[in-house]
Amino acid sequence: MSAHDAPAEPLDYRVARLGETLAGGPLGELGVRLEVRGGAVLVEGTVPSARCRDDVCGLVRGELADVPVHCDILVADASAPDHAEEVS
Amino acid sequence: MIRVAAVGDIHLGPDSRGTLRPSFETLPDCADLLLLAGDLTRHGTPEEAEVVAAEIKDLGVPVVAVLGNHDHHDDHPDEVTAILREAGAHVLEGESVVLTCGDTKVGVAGTKGFGGGFVGRCAGEFGEPVMKEFVAYSRRRADGLREALQELAGQDCDVRVALTHFSPVPDTLAGEPLEIYPFLGSYLLAEAIDTAGADLAVHGHAHAGTEHGMTTGGVKVRNVAQPVIGRAFHVYHLRPQEGAGSAAGAASASFPAG
Numbered sequence: 524m525s526a527h528d529a530p531a532e533p534l535d536y537r538v539a540r541l542g543e544t545l546a547g548g549p550l551g552e553l554g555v556r557l558e559v560r561g562g563a564v565l566v567e568g569t570v571p572s573a574r575c576r577d578d579v580c581g582l583v584r585g586e587l588a589d590v591p592v593h594c595d596i597l598v599a600d601a602s603a604p605d606h607a608e609e610v611s
Numbered sequence: 612m613i614r615v616a617a618v619g620d621i622h623l624g625p626d627s628r629g630t631l632r633p634s635f636e637t638l639p640d641c642a643d644l645l646l647l648a649g650d651l652t653r654h655g656t657p658e659e660a661e662v663v664a665a666e667i668k669d670l671g672v673p674v675v676a677v678l679g680n681h682d683h684h685d686d687h688p689d690e691v692t693a694i695l696r697e698a699g700a701h702v703l704e705g706e707s708v709v710l711t712c713g714d715t716k717v718g719v720a721g722t723k724g725f726g727g728g729f730v731g732r733c734a735g736e737f738g739e740p741v742m743k744e745f746v747a748y749s750r751r752r753a754d755g756l757r758e759a760l761q762e763l764a765g766q767d768c769d770v771r772v773a774l775t776h777f778s779p780v781p782d783t784l785a786g787e788p789l790e791i792y793p794f795l796g797s798y799l800l801a802e803a804i805d806t807a808g809a810d811l812a813v814h815g816h817a818h819a820g821t822e823h824g825m826t827t828g829g830v831k832v833r834n835v836a837q838p839v840i841g842r843a844f845h846v847y848h849l850r851p852q853e854g855a856g857s858a859a860g861a862a863s864a865s866f867p868a869g
Contacts (some may be wrong), residue, residue, distance in 0.1 A: 551653040551684060554620070554818040554838060569818060569838030571622040571653075572630065599621075599837045603634040607614065607641065607846035610811060610831055 534590065535559055541586050545579065555579055555596060563591040569599050613715045613770050613851070614641060616672070618844040619648025619815020620836040622681065623662045631666050634843030639671040642846050643712035647700070648815035648835050649679025649723055649776025652691065660691040664698035673710050674700040677721040679776035679816060703774065705755020707763050715851060718768035720759035720807075724777035724800050724814070725749035728793030752777075753799035760807030769851035773804045773812040773830075782824025783834035784817045801826040810849055 538557045545552045552575070555568035566583050570576050580594040616638055621631060638645055645667070652659035660682075667674045682691050692702045701708040703721030710717045727734045727749040736746040756773060763771050778784055778796030787795060795817050804812050805828030812826065815836040822839055824832035835845055 551681060553681070554622070556819070571624070571837075572627045574626045575624075597838070600841050601630045601634055601843045603637045603641075604840075604842045604845055607848050610847045610849050 534562075534564070537587065538564055541583060544586070545582065550575070550578055550582065552579055557583070560593075563593055565593050565595065567595045569597045571599050573598050613712055613717050613849045614643045615646060615717075615772060615811065615813075615847045615849060616642035616644065616844045617646040617648060617774075617813045617833065617835040617847065618837055618840065618842075619679065619776065619813075620650040620818060620838065621647075621663070621666075622650055622653050622837075623666065624653045624659050625662060628662050628665065631843050635666060635670055638844075642672055642844075643715075644673045644675060644710055644717060644719075645670065645844065646719065646772065646774050646813055646835075647674065647676035648774060648813055649677045650681040650815055650836075651676065651679065651695070652682050655682040655685040655687060655691055657687060657690050657694060660694040664694050664700075667695070667700055668698040673712075674698075675708060675710075675719045675721065675774060676700045676702050677704065677774050677776055678702070678723050680723070683723075703759070705752070705759055707759040709763065709766050709768060715769045716767060718763035718766060718771045719774055720756055720763055720771065720809075721774035722752045722756040722759070722800075724752045724756070724775040724779070725797060726777060726794045727797035727799065729781045729796070729798045732792065733798060734793060749797045750799055753797065753803045756800060757803035757807045760804065760809055764808060770811075770849050771809045772849075773800075773809040775800055775812070775814045776816050778814045778817055778820070778824075778832075778834065779804055779812055780824045780826055780832050783814070783822065783832055784820045786819040786821055787817050795820075801828075801830075801832075804828070804830050810852075811847060 707720040779800035812832045818838040
């Protein structure tokens, strides 16, 4: 690296900005958490559809192409409950 | 007994059309009403609201909803509200509705609510105008909830439920990062619930939180965000207390005002 090369942007700032993009961009996704774990990024949370999960994972992997990304996003279960709670 | 089904944070959009409808169609068999605790859409667009409307129309049980922050993102909350009302939902903001289910009268008071934090760890109405407005806005939402619950106290309800999007208590936020609690709820909502009285408080918003909590005054709180309950909805069976149906009975869980 020459003296004039810009230093690499710290990963935590990149992740913070990506979180803003997920929330404020077309995905409108506030329910996904991005965490820096060592040199990798963990993406976790629950989203409403498989397409949403794939969109989020795709966006994160695209923006952080030089970083290992572990996606652990669940799709919300839309099944009816099998019991009720007695609230007394 | 009254059977209250509830879910929040369903975040529907065009790609999730029809996802919840099959489960919602089972509601007449297991519930007397459905509460929707906000964040029904992803961005609050009319197009997304139409998806929600199709999921809840003609379900065979009354539907009562509040909006969430996502439902405001596109700056068309009135249009979203109108679309949901057109589908038959009661959409509340500082308002209440009384539903008769069999021989039981259920009152639901609702507001979106807002953030600000919890006792000892909360924002104050001080400093810059935007900070004062943040807290004042939260206070107005809580005042609306209190007035709506008090209105129900005079209507012989057997059961009263407070419906919000933001959380009234920190209990149901457990699992969320502590640092963001002030953006997830406000003690002002719990104060309103305890002052006016309620039998159950239902909210959403905190996807990583937990289901069960309680206000200082002893009102049970349930976080029904869909990622938390892991189902299309949860059902709560409430039994009217002895003497409920009168204002005095319905207010048994309340603190004296002031």
